[in-house]
Structures are given as structure tokens and as C-alpha cells.
Amino acid sequence: MLIENSIALVSGANRGVGARFVTSLLERGAHKVYAAARDCAALAPGDSRIVPIALDITDSEQVAKAAGQASDVTLLINNAGINHVERAIHPREASAARAEMEVNYFGTLSMCRAFTPVLIRNRGAVVNMLSILARVALPAMGSLCASKAAALRMTECLRAELAAHDVRVLAVLPGAIDTDMSRDFPPPKLSVDEVVDAVYAALADGPDEVLVGAMARDIAAGLATDRLAVQTRFAGFL
Numbered sequence: 001m002l003i004e005n006s007i008a009l010v011s012g013a014n015r016g017v018g019a020r021f022v023t024s025l026l027e028r029g030a031h032k033v034y035a036a037a038r039d040c041a042a043l044a045p046g047d048s049r050i051v052p053i054a055l056d057i058t059d060s061e062q063v064a065k066a067a068g069q070a071s072d073v074t075l076l077i078n079n080a081g082i083n084h085v086e087r088a089i090h091p092r093e094a095s096a097a098r099a100e101m102e103v104n105y106f107g108t109l110s111m112c113r114a115f116t117p118v119l120i121r122n123r124g125a126v127v128n129m130l131s132i133l134a135r136v137a138l139p140a141m142g143s144l145c146a147s148k149a150a151a152l153r154m155t156e157c158l159r160a161e162l163a164a165h166d167v168r169v170l171a172v173l174p175g176a177i178d179t180d181m182s183r184d185f186p187p188p189k190l191s192v193d194e195v196v197d198a199v200y201a202a203l204a205d206g207p208d209e210v211l212v213g214a215m216a217r218d219i220a221a222g223l224a225t226d227r228l229a230v231q232t233r234f235a236g237f238l
């Protein structure tokens, strides 16, 4: 898919990877970018090709309104996500698991459902920002892993449902990225540019499952050869 002349919507567009998606789409010649954020005041002002949209992806009314307003979208980037860095069984905050599921799984599902008619009509593409932790259990972020794993399986179902309509569905599985979300994690971390560039490369001529960075590629390769060994190694990260 070409970015040039595309019309994109990016959720969580006010910071981190989402903010870089917005600027890089315009650099690559996108016609228009709907920059969706919970707080539109947090969006960087400027380019007339940027259309701000107030959007909390867990709010079904706002999601439906966004799909109505952005009915010309050809590229949906479901970027919004949260990570409370909590264990599954012994969390400090019991509500974290539900919150992560609400945003990372149900919110992303809600966006996919609302935009499916738009994407079919416009022969578009969907990019779901997941995580390599959708493929492996890191106990220190147990509930995050579960929410991203659910979103990955949903993404695979969406891909199957939309294949007949020529709508591409990408699952993006990065390792740690240098944003607010991973502020407290040690390096190495991917830059936001490495992440968005990998997505554009995959949209142009790449796989539907996008492993971003050496960490993600090593984990995926390990899982393919000895799943239990990889899982045992990660079990130590409590």
C-alpha cells in the first residue's frame, strides 16, 4: 500500500509512536491524517492536513462518531495502548488487568468493527500496534501480555474476515520502544522512527506480521524452534 495520497487515522496521536506516525505520514505524502486523541489540546498544532478527533477508544459513542466523521480513511492505525506493568496473579493494583483489556483488546476491537465498512469501501488497510509480548509471557507484565495476546488473535481473525475484501491487516510486534511507556526500562530500546519505518516497509511490500527490532525477531525465532525454552527464560523476569 502506498502512503502517498492516503487518508489515515491514528489513535493515541498526541505522543509517543502515535505522534510520530502523524508527522511521518505527512512527510511521506499522505493527503490527510485524522489525529485522534483523548485530549485534542495535547495534539501538536500546525499542518492543515491534520484533522484532530477527540477519541477515547473505550468509548463506543466516540468510536462510532469517529468512523462516521472519518469515512474516507484508507489506513487505520490502531496505536493507542496502555501498560500498567502488573503481574497477572499478584498485581499491586487489581484493576490493571481489566483496564489493559479494555484499551488494548476491547478498544482496538471496537475500532476495527466500527471502521470495517469504511475500509472495505475504500479498499484500505489496518495496522494494529501490538507487542512481541503478545507472543511470549513476561510475568512482570502478565496482564499486558494477556491483553496483547488477545488483540493478536483478534487481529488474525480480522485478517481472515477481510481477506476477501482486499483489506490488509497488519499485526505489529515491536520490542521495547523509547517512549513514555517504557521510560523505566533499560536499553536497548527501539526509536519511534525504527517502528514507523518498519510499518511503512511492511505496508509497501512486507509481511502481515511485523517483527520490529532484534529483540522481537530473536524471540519469534526462538519460539519457532523451542517454545518452552523461550518461555522458561522469560519466566525468570518476575
Ligand SMILES: NC(=O)c1ccc[n+]([C@@H]2O[C@H](COP(=O)([O-])OP(=O)(O)OC[C@H]3O[C@@H](n4cnc5c(N)ncnc54)[C@H](OP(=O)(O)O)[C@@H]3O)[C@@H](O)[C@H]2O)c1
Pocket (backbone or CB within 6 Å): 011, 012, 013, 014, 015, 016, 017, 018, 037, 038, 039, 055, 056, 057, 058, 078, 079, 080, 081, 082, 083, 103, 107, 129, 130, 131, 132, 174, 175, 176, 177, 178, 179, 180, 181, 182
Ligand atoms: N513503548 C513500548 O515499549 C512499546 C512496546 C511494544 C508495543 N507498544 C505499543 O505501541 C503503541 C504506542 O505506544 P507508545 O510507546 O507510544 O506509548 P505512550 O507513549 O504511552 O502513548 C500511548 C498513547 O495511547 C493513548 N491512549 C491510551 N489509552 C487510550 C484510550 N483509551 N483511548 C485513546 N487513546 C489512548 C495515550 O493517550 P493519553 O496521552 O491520553 O494517555 C497515548 O497517546 C501502544 O499500543 C503500545 O502498547 C509499545
